[in-house]
Amino acid sequence: EVQLVESGGVVVQPGGSLRLSCAASGFTFDDYTMHWVRQAPGKGLEWVSLISWDGGSTYYADSVKGRFTISRDNSKNSLYLQMNSLRTEDTALYYCAKGGGTVGKIDYWGQGTLVTVSS
Amino acid sequence: DIQMTQSPSSLSASVGDRVTITCQASQDISNYLNWYQQKPGKAPKLLIYDASNLETGVPSRFSGSGSGTDFTFTISSLQPEDIATYYCQQYDNLPLLTFGGGTKVEIK
Numbered sequence: 723e724v725q726l727v728e729s730g731g732v733v734v735q736p737g738g739s740l741r742l743s744c745a746a747s748g749f750t751f752d753d754y755t756m757h758w759v760r761q762a763p764g765k766g767l768e769w770v771s772l773i774s775w776d777g778g779s780t781y782y783a784d785s786v787k788g789r790f791t792i793s794r795d796n797s798k799n800s801l802y803l804q805m806n807s808l809r810t811e812d813t814a815l816y817y818c819a820k821g822g823g824t825v826g827k828i829d830y831w832g833q834g835t836l837v838t839v840s841s
Numbered sequence: 842d843i844q845m846t847q848s849p850s851s852l853s854a855s856v857g858d859r860v861t862i863t864c865q866a867s868q869d870i871s872n873y874l875n876w877y878q879q880k881p882g883k884a885p886k887l888l889i890y891d892a893s894n895l896e897t898g899v900p901s902r903f904s905g906s907g908s909g910t911d912f913t914f915t916i917s918s919l920q921p922e923d924i925a926t927y928y929c930q931q932y933d934n935l936p937l938l939t940f941g942g943g944t945k946v947e948i949k
Contacts, residue, residue: 757938766941767877767879767943769937772938779936822887822890824890824891824932825935826875827875827890828887828938831884833884834884
């Protein structure tokens with residue numbers, strides 16, 4: 723059974739930094755692209771970032787480019803999101819998600835970790 | 842950037858009704874479209890991929906159709922457990938993914 727468990731969400735001040743983690747199990751982690759997707763309170767889904775199976779390629783939404791960094795450690799079956807220069811508009815539930823057989827398909831999601839940016 | 846416009850933003854229907862949601866892309870995206878269901882307080886779940894393919898384990902009352910810029914998601918007979926918000930998502934503009942604004946489905 724595929725499991726994705728996020729952690730690291732806390733309350734942080736604007737301009738602060740935070741690192742989210744996602745522990746994956748139930749599938750061959752280093753075979754798949756992984757994503758971060760976020761959802762602001764009461765709002766829709768916003769794709770944030772993706773990383774290729776080997777970590778060699780990373781991509782970001784314009785809203786986080788230059789501030790967030792996605793990475794993975796295949797030896798630990800773990801995905802990360804380093805978040806710097808946080809803004810109030812980054813407040814959201816952050817989901818770790820597994821890419822499906824095609825790059826654009828997300829076939830499993832974690833339960834999310836809440837990041838609140840507030841003074 | 843490709844914009845995805847879903848309509849309606851919300852709907853109310855009776856159990857057993859046929860429910861249809863549309864998703865329009867701002868440019869031709871072929872069949873590079875997925876549909877997700879998000880129940881209250883839960884993570885999204887993939888229902889339909891590549892516009893019309895049912896994900897394994899998803900009930901057959903769910904279906905999708907369309908290509909190019911216009912897509913449709915249908916629940917053939919609405920059930921109480923289908924109460925959720927439904928999102929379309931395009932992946933023609935890889936590696937960037939874009940979600941529609943969502944359609945909230947409620948029981949009348």
